Each structure stands twice: as structure tokens, then as C-alpha cells.
Amino acid sequence: xPIVRQSKKRDAMLALLRAxxxxxxxxxxxxxxxxxxxxLSLATVYxxxxxxxEQGLVRxxxxxxxxxxxxxxxxxxxxxxxxxxxxxxxxxRLSPGEGCVERLGVQYGFTAESWEFIVRGxxxxxxxx
Amino acid sequence: xPIVRQSKKRDAMLALLRAxxxxxxxxxxxxxxxxxxxxLSLATVYxxxxxxxEQGLVRxxxxxxxxxxxxxxxxxxxxxxxxxxxxxxxxxRLSPGEGCVERLGVQYGFTAESWEFIVRGxxxxxxxx
DNA sequence: TGATTAATAGGAATAATTCCTGTTAAGGAT
DNA sequence: ATCCTTAACAGGAATTATTCCTATTAATCA
Numbered sequence: 001x002p003i004v005r006q007s008k009k010r011d012a013m014l015a016l017l018r019a020x021x022x023x024x025x026x027x028x029x030x031x032x033x034x035x036x037x038x039x040l041s042l043a044t045v046y047x048x049x050x051x052x053x054e055q056g057l058v059r060x061x062x063x064x065x066x067x068x069x070x071x072x073x074x075x076x077x078x079x080x081x082x083x084x085x086x087x088x089x090x091x092x093r094l095s096p097g098e099g100c101v102e103r104l105g106v107q108y109g110f111t112a113e114s115w116e117f118i119v120r121g122x123x124x125x126x127x128x129x
Numbered sequence: 130x131p132i133v134r135q136s137k138k139r140d141a142m143l144a145l146l147r148a149x150x151x152x153x154x155x156x157x158x159x160x161x162x163x164x165x166x167x168x169l170s171l172a173t174v175y176x177x178x179x180x181x182x183e184q185g186l187v188r189x190x191x192x193x194x195x196x197x198x199x200x201x202x203x204x205x206x207x208x209x210x211x212x213x214x215x216x217x218x219x220x221x222r223l224s225p226g227e228g229c230v231e232r233l234g235v236q237y238g239f240t241a242e243s244w245e246f247i248v249r250g251x252x253x254x255x256x257x258x
Numbered sequence: 259t260g261a262t263t264a265a266t267a268g269g270a271a272t273a274a275t276t277c278c279t280g281t282t283a284a285g286g287a288t
Numbered sequence: 289a290t291c292c293t294t295a296a297c298a299g300g301a302a303t304t305a306t307t308c309c310t311a312t313t314a315a316t317c318a
Contacts, residue, residue, distance in 0.1 A: 117225070
């Protein structure tokens, strides 16, 4: 595991992810930073997203229309995903009882590293088709 | 929405998905049926998986290593996904309190169509690295 | 200030999924 | 039973999100 150096672009990515509530895709992060970093490469975005996830600073939310979405908010919470427009919205924490996942791990023999609750449906705007 | 005709291959896909507990990918469904249906096409597998999902007979479980996984079990339950070997296992139903999602829908303005709880970590075999 | 190597751009490569064209066959109408 | 409409299909091409590769740049430490 190599040491992590300071990187302007990675810092900007994390700042963007923390500032937005939109749970952007890699492409959207790229488009969002391209104006400020004209020589930004999409490969750099993917590499840094992966690294930020490994560091636990960013979470993968799930794939929407074939594209992974990322979240810079690390406090535990859940997500709503619109099946029509692909919008990802935050929901309050929704989880089974305290210690529930741990007990299941013992029972089924796994070690839980993370868990998530996702609601899918139609958002306010898409309801009226 | 066109009428749904009887199809040997689609029936076989559904039977396979209902019989297995492995939550296979499209490719795995294809490989599993190829012996019995030598002229089966991967495009057919994808098309029928999509249709079965629309009909509510099959559920998408989530992407593991870039591949979507499918589940023929429609009774409500949750899933464990191994971060190392990609194994998907069933867990008992884990959900927030009765009516909780409905209340959130009212509060946040969405219409929920489905929800899922996913635990990720290391399975029994992968624990010992 | 120089050495080491993480970070990067840019473009090529990979691979899951979708699309397209001509053919086959399910099932209702005759 | 036979004809008609069109859903289902095979096979292969196209699309596209993501990863990989190579040479270059720059962060950090001695």
C-alpha cells in the first residue's frame, strides 16, 4: 500500500462530492471539474474515486443506468433512486436494529464491512409521468 | 406493451433462476442453459431477463464486479455480497418498520416501487483471506 | 537540491450490455 | 388444420462504462 500524496485534483473531487447532494457519476464529476482543471483526465477521476472509496472518504451508492454513483457523505444514511430520471436522493438512516447485522454475521458466517438500504421508485417530478 | 407469448427458453431461464440459490449473472444463466439449448443467444438471455424483471418474476440484486446479478426468488428477503469472491447469499428479510417506507414516501414526495437491504463484507470462505 | 515514486494525461484496450437484420415460430383468426 | 400477425430469436455488430498502458510531471523526503 503506497503512501498517499497530496493531489489538487483529488482534493477538488472530494470537495465537489462533499458539497453536492447529487451523488454524481464519474462522468459528472469529470464534467464538473473540467472547467477548473482543463487537462483533467477521465482516467484520473476513476483512479481517484477508487482510491477515495478505499480510504473510506467516499461511498459507492449503486449503479443507475449503467453508471456507478458516488457519495461524499460518510455519515450513515440511506438512498432513494428514481427509476425514471435516475435521481439519487438522501434518506435518513434506515437500518435494522442495533447489532442486528453483527448477529447475522455470526449466524451466517460472514464479516460485515458495510450495509445499505436503497428505496427505488418514482420521484416527485417523475410521478406525473 | 405487446402481449407475452410462451417461450421455451424464457421458461427455462425462470426455472433455472428459481431452482438456484446462486443469484447468477446473465453470462452464468447463458452458460447454465447452453447445454440444453445449444443455439441460445446471449442477447436472448439479456432480453428475457429484462422482460422477466418487468413482469416482476425476477429481481435485479445489484452489480458485482461489473456484472448484474439476478434472483428468481420474489418473496421479500435481503442479500449478503462477498467483496472478495462476489458470492451473493440470501439473508432473512431485513426491513425498517412496517409502513416506514410509505411514510418516507409521503414525507419526501416519492412513490416507492421496491426496496432492498444489502450487506457487504467477507464470506466464511474468504474471511481467512 | 536531488532522488524516489505517486499522480497524471491521453489514448488504447477490455468487457458488459444493447442494438440491428433477417429468420423462426406462438397463438389467434379463418 | 392452415394462414397471419408479430413476438421471440440467433448471430454478430455497435455502444459505452471502466480499466489498462506508457511516458511525463510533480509531491515529499533525505
